[in-house]
Amino acid sequence: MHYRRDQSGGHYFFTLVTEKRQPLLTLPDNINRLREAFRREKIAHPFDLDAVVILPDHLHCLWQLPEGDSDFSGRWARIKRYFSIGCVGVVLVSNASRLAKREKPVWQRRFWEHSIRDESDWRRHMDYIHYNPVKHGHVSDPWAWPHSSLRQCAARGWYAEGWGASTPDLSGCAAGE
Numbered sequence: 342m343h344y345r346r347d348q349s350g351g352h353y354f355f356t357l358v359t360e361k362r363q364p365l366l367t368l369p370d371n372i373n374r375l376r377e378a379f380r381r382e383k384i385a386h387p388f389d390l391d392a393v394v395i396l397p398d399h400l401h402c403l404w405q406l407p408e409g410d411s412d413f414s415g416r417w418a419r420i421k422r423y424f425s426i427g428c429v430g431v432v433l434v435s436n437a438s439r440l441a442k443r444e445k446p447v448w449q450r451r452f453w454e455h456s457i458r459d460e461s462d463w464r465r466h467m468d469y470i471h472y473n474p475v476k477h478g479h480v481s482d483p484w485a486w487p488h489s490s491l492r493q494c495a496a497r498g499w500y501a502e503g504w505g506a507s508t509p510d511l512s513g514c515a516a517g518e
Contacts, residue, residue: 352391352405352457353413354466357421360446363431364397370429372488375400378423382416391463392470395488396477401470403463413454421448467499468509475505482506 474486483505
């Protein structure tokens with residue numbers, strides 16, 4: 342089967358999910374490993390990380406790639422590989438395909454990506470990312486979630502204090518979960 346991915350460059354929203362929704366992203370060692378994977382990849386293959394939220398079994402983020410560069414798939418492959426090598430707490434139940442490829446069952450093979458169309462689309466996806474811990478019942482206030490870029494985005498002037506006290510309008514958001 343061939344999957345078509347947008348290769349035009351620009352801004353992208355992503356969702357990545359752990360294999361069988363294992364809550365691997367609750368362990369501090371794994372959170373640190375994921376942060377290191379992002380740091381290393383941003384140095385080797387630069388991109389801007391506009392926003393990110395890490396939940397127990399998935400993450401969402403918004404990237405801007407350099408002009409003329411659309412290789413988000415290669416970046417994700419390297420981030421996932423680095424993270425997987427040192428990931429702890431993985432349930433080692435695997436299928437024949439994963440065994441043949443020597444893959445550790447950490448991430449679902451595919452990821453969801455959406456090419457951001459305009460400023461309004463970017464805003465809705467930013468809000469979706471930062472409100473996601475509330476949506477999933479982890480916190481009642483998005484500012485209380487520790488693994489979110491909400492505070493950094495507020496420091497940039499993108500969010501006002503108290504944002505998220507009411508549910509933001511996420512209509513038309515193409516968030517894949």
